[in-house]
Amino acid sequence: MTIWDDIATERLGIAEVLEGLTEAQWQTPSLCGKWTVRELAGHLVVPFHTSIPNFAVAMVKARGSFHRANDSLARAQSRRPTADLIADLRANANHHFTPPRQGPLAPLTDALVHGQDLRIPLGINDPRDPDKWQQSLDFLVTPAARAGFTRAELPPVEFVATDLDWHFGEGPQVSGPAYAIALALTTRAASLERLSGTGIDDLTRWMG
Known part of the structure; x- marks a missing residue:
């Protein structure tokens, strides 16, 4: 694939x-x-x-x-x-x-995140393998993602996925499923109730 x-x-x-x-x-x-x-x-x-x-x-x-x-x-x-x-x-x-200058990981991430933007408020369960999010999480913490996906400065926390072998960042920890971390990095407030850890307040402030 x-x-x-x-x-x-x-x-x-x-x-x-x-x-x-x-x-x-x-x-x-x-x-x-x-x-x-x-x-x-x-x-x-x-x-x-x-x-x-x-x-x-x-x-x-x-x-x-x-x-x-x-x-x-x-x-x-x-x-x-x-x-x-x-x-x-x-x-x-x-x-x-x-x-421009983003490559295919941009439309993949766009489709994954927007899929959750639809499913979550409609109450539709997403049964897909969390591994689907690995490449998008890697993309979202790169400079290329600052154009249109996330903010110029990443949140001052360490993200730890609970369903993938993935972590990134420094600071107080925020953990949860991979999709919720992707939603957090793309500033969806709905992600906060799906995440936990000592860095939640820092993440909330970063989202504004």
């Missing part, structure tokens, strides 16, 4: 989750900012329809703000019929988009 195979698997898994939702569930707030499940689905298909020049135009319209440009493009896609969004994810499961 290659990283691209893993990315395709995640996209298809998200499509399967979306296919089983009611219209009300599509309006559920996700863990990702102010986006609903529908708007997050819109975000997931943006790379299939937005070239680098087109994103640059969106950045200009957003007065240089990456987050505003990203939000605008996601909301535009989210207005499409739900069946179209699901079909788009499936048709483009093997799409090889990567953000």
Whole structure:
């Protein structure tokens, strides 16, 4: 299995989750900012329809703000019929988009984290092997992940995964499942109730 195979698997898994939702569930707030499940689905298909020049135009319209440009493009896609969004994810499961200078670990991490952004608030169990998170955790603590995934400075704690042989950082310890550590590194407050240790207060302050 290659990283691209893993990315395709995640996209298809998200499509399967979306296919089983009611219209009300599509309006559920996700863990990702102010986006609903529908708007997050819109975000997931943006790379299939937005070239680098087109994103640059969106950045200009957003007065240089990456987050505003990203939000605008996601909301535009989210207005499409739900069946179209699901079909788009499936048709483009093997799409090889990567953000500039980040490589395939970026779309893998994006799909893994956003999969939890959907599943957790919907109460959908994720039965997958924790090993799926190993590469993404390694990516999230690199400088490359500071663009769009995490903050310029990592939290002053030592993360220890309880379901993987993985740890990183220095300081008071924060432990928990690999997916929760990934959510913490991407500043999802919902991760805090899934983690424990003497570094929780430091992690909470870092999240702001």
